Amino acid sequence: MRPLRGDDPARLGPYRLRGRLGEGPVFLGISPGGAEVAVRVLPEPEDAVAAERFERRARDARRVARFCTARVLDAEPAGDRPYIVSEYVPGPSLRRAVREEGPLRGTELARLAVGTARALAAIHRAGVAHGDLRPGNVVLGPDGPCVIGFGLASLTGGDSGVSGFMSPEQARTGDLGPAPDVFAWGATLLFAVSGQVPFGADESYGAPDLTGLDEGALKELVRRALAQDPDRRPSAADLLLRLTGEVPDIPEVTDVPEAGEPEAPSQPTMPTWAVPPQRRRGVRPWVVAAMVAAVLLAAALAGGLWLRSGDDPEDAETGVEVGSGTTMTSDRDDVGVRSSREAGRAVPGGRPAAIAERRSDGAATRARGFARTPRAGA
Structure with missing residues (x-):
């Protein structure tokens, strides 16, 4: 901030001016509530039509959402020094x-x-x-x-x-x-x-x-x-x-067209998404076969124990543990998009379903699954 010049106003409307900001007639002001604001002096409207346009455009500017912008707070088209007031952003x-x-x-x-x-x-x-x-x-x-x-x-x-x-x-x-x-x-x-x-x-x-x-x-x-x-x-x-990775990839442009160059008519195409839509995965045939085999094995063992228990009660007490067959587990994470505030863009992540085979000794063998490497530029 630089000091006010000799011909600078000390106040514009309800805003007290403390110094100059940046280029042109832009001032650091203090609102009636004590907040720091940026006050920019604008050229005086030439006529009533220009003044009406000023008011209309100022209303439009105040409608801009506060997303990485300095929000417009006030505007005054009348007087010798029309001005517009916005949030003050230090930096x-x-x-x-x-x-x-x-x-x-x-x-x-x-x-x-x-x-x-x-x-x-x-x-x-x-x-x-x-x-x-x-x-x-x-x-x-x-x-x-x-x-x-x-x-x-x-x-x-x-x-x-x-x-x-x-x-x-x-x-x-x-x-x-x-x-x-x-x-x-x-x-x-x-x-x-x-x-x-x-x-x-x-x-x-x-x-x-x-x-x-x-x-x-x-x-x-x-x-x-x-x-x-x-x-x-x-x-x-x-x-x-x-x-931020939320819309289709933009096709590469190999050259920048010259002004006036006709553009080829576009054909409707299906978008190629940065992160493909999630698909439902069916159960693989070998998984079904393994599960059926496990059920049959368990049934056979249980049947054998039941038959033997009728001949010798002591054999039933020392029977084979039922339930030591193969069990199937899944550790699937949803595929999605996570936002990265520091990088300013999203990175696709996640991994497909992984199927583990667990044996009676407690060991687990991963049959399928891998960590997907994020694509550059997604």
Whole structure:
């Protein structure tokens, strides 16, 4: 936080301002209840129509769920200095963290990918477009990555986005929507692993350099997010669900299509799930045969004892122990998906049914069963 400048207001509405945050006219404020908040001053609406749009878009922004986002708390379009108030998230921006500490790898990168995808999914679900997703609008807070600044472009009706992170269609026409946000997500992740702005300031869009990403699901998702044709990009919900292993695997894309390249008509296909649906396993024939043999053996032994007991009572007292035949046990665990908060994605686990054969001497021999190795990228 930096001190207030001489021309900065000491108060906006009911919020007392303590200092400046980040870039632009963003202040650390104190709410009437004593909570720290972020107060951003916005351009004054040009007319009544713009003011009405401001109020409508601010209401939409307040509907965004609190999933890795700084929730919008208040907005005031009237007065000389319109402002919007959101939760204050302490921590450096992604831009600052990468510049000062270097690129992200491993768990940190996975948490960033999942957290920002979750934030975009929540923003889009509320009918809002971020319009300016970039490293400066991602805060690495104490609870993980947090996306800030969403909806500001639509609030003001002005220019949005930053060269190097904007999608081709947003750079050309200023269009806002989910697809440009997904492109910016991919560009932001490339910055996180390289420390470099992924595309030039001249709005040229060559093939993205993905060398900083390990082979796997994340690299393929970033590749698809950066497709120049917005119709070929996944949605934010697809990104989130694929990263957490809950939706079908995304087919590999070998090249990024150029803008305007026609897309082949898609054919309906059955999805290939990261974790196959659980199937009911029938009893194997040899198991049935073994069980039948055990029952017959037990019956024969019992019959022999009954016959002998009629001739000599002492033989009945020293008879063979019935029940020492083969018994079958199962130690099956359900196949499922477990979530990994640190890695930011789910790993399939579990093992198939294992059948053990137990003899009268107490020893057990495992006939079938193995630990399944988790698939990379699931």
